[in-house]
Amino acid sequence: MESLLTGSLAKPTSFSCYPGIAGLRSTSHGARILQCKQRENIEKQLMEPEILHKNLQMSSQNVRISNNIVKSSSLISRKGSDSFLANSALNTSYESESSKSLLKTIQETYDVFYRFVRPYAFVGDISSILTVSLIAVKSLSDFSPMFLTGMFQVMAAVFFMYIYYVGINQVADVEIDKVNKPYLPLASGEYSMKTAWIIISLSAIVSFGISWSVGSLPLFCGLLTLFVFGTIYSVDLPYLRWKKSALLAGVCTLAFRVPTQLTYYWHMQSFVLGRPVVATKPITLALAMTSLFSIVIALFKDIPDIPGDKLHGVKSLAVRLGQKTVFGICIALLQIGYLSSIAVGLTASQNWSKAITVGGHMFLALLTWIRAKSIDLEKKEDTSSFYQFIWQLLHAEALLIPLIR
Incomplete structure (x- = not known):
């Protein structure tokens, strides 16, 4: 029986090895058929434990293989999941750092430009424009979309011209500003001369471009006054740079305010509201x-x-x-x-x-x-x-x- 469980079963070569069958040799043909069937049944009975054992072995192997596949798949899945989570965290961290870096760059760019433009002084120009615009108002009906549009056109054009004459003054005074105002972008080296000239030139072009698109002669005259006196006040050329003289500097300062304020009033009273200048x-x-x-x-x-x-x-x-x-x-x-x-x-x-x-x-x-x-x-x-x-x-x-x- 031990040989059967190990798969070493040997077929019997004669009927004599089976008890109760040896005495049937001399029987008839029908008896022989019966003997063969009985033999086959006995062989099947003897072979079933071996087949069962082999099937059990194969099932056990299949189970082990399946378990290994499942474990491997689980490990791969877990590693893939961990890798995905790690990559997701890395990408999130990278995107967060990129956003912070971009925001910081924008803030620094704005800060440098703010110090170059120094918009607090432009508030004085806004005050002048607002003053003469309100003086031109006679009744509440004058506060029309046309009135507001005309006033903001003046503010926009003057703002860009303001950047021009503030910028040209910094270009001319860069060495002085290194002593008096080292925080300014040109004096500190945050802006190069090329960058400053690009900003200055574009600002003047945009300012005159707004005047041309509006088609207002008073507005053009006011911008031209700012351009001329802003240039001769700062630029260090023969007969220019009037800021060196207290008297000539005062003349430039008056020109920045009085004639330009007249032109703003002329623009609002005549060009926008269509009334005579009084x-x-x-x-x-x-x-x-x-x-x-x-x-x-x-x-x-x-x-x-x-x-x-x-x-x-x-x-x-x-x-x-x-x-x-x-x-x-x-x-x-x-x-x-x-x-x-x-x-x-x-x-x-x-x-x-x-x-x-x-x-x-x-x-x-x-x-x-x-x-x-x-x-x-x-x-x-x-x-x-x-x-x-x-x-x-x-x-x-x-x-x-x-x-x-």
Whole structure:
């Protein structure tokens, strides 16, 4: 029986090896057939354990192979899943870092451009445009889409021209700015001269392009005035660079404000609203106060720049007379302007106009006097802060003057 389980079964060669069959040799043919069938049955019975054993072995092998396949598939799947998760995490991290890097690049680019343009000074131009635009308004019906479009066309064209004359001034003053204003992009090396010239040139082209598309002669004249005086104020060529002279610098500063303000008023009154240009009380006061603020700004901005101006031979009024004297002149001019505005406000025909303009200018005069008493001219941060304060006074003036009726 042990040989059967190991698969070494040998077929019997004669019937004599089977008990009970040897005595049937001499039987008939039918008996022999019966013997053969019995033999086959016995052989089948003897072979079944061997077949069963082999089948069990094959089934066991198949199970083991299947288990190995399943394990391998599971391992491959798990490794693939881990690889996918790792790649997903890596891609997510890479995309996050790329987004942060892109955002940082945009912020840095904006910061450099902001310091190159210095838009705080352009707010003064916006104030001038807003002032003369509101002076041209006679009734609420004037606030039409055409009126707003005309005003924003002026602001857009002047903004690009403003970039031109601020940029050309930095190009001409790059060595001085390395002493006085090292944070500016050209002085710090963040912008090359080529980059600065590209920005300057494109800005001038866009500004004149807006004027040409609008078709307004007053607007073109205002932009041309800014272009010409912005160039002769800064460019270091024969008979130019008027900023070296206190008198000529004052002329340029007045030209930046007074003639241009007239052209803005001319544009809004005639080109946009279709009315004749008339010299009214508000526009006269606006031109006078703009001239006064232009002189004050031109004088005061040189107070923090004395070291660099002395080094490069720029004989500004602050260099010649000293900080305290020039500062006193600036405060006196502002107070004269406020007293004049109060006098004009008292002549207003409407009581509400009289109360607002007189009260507003009295408040600004007192605020200026108090602020002037607290400034330390030896501290550059104090002088820079007061310079910004002067611009804020100009913006407040732009809101008060149109209310004089």
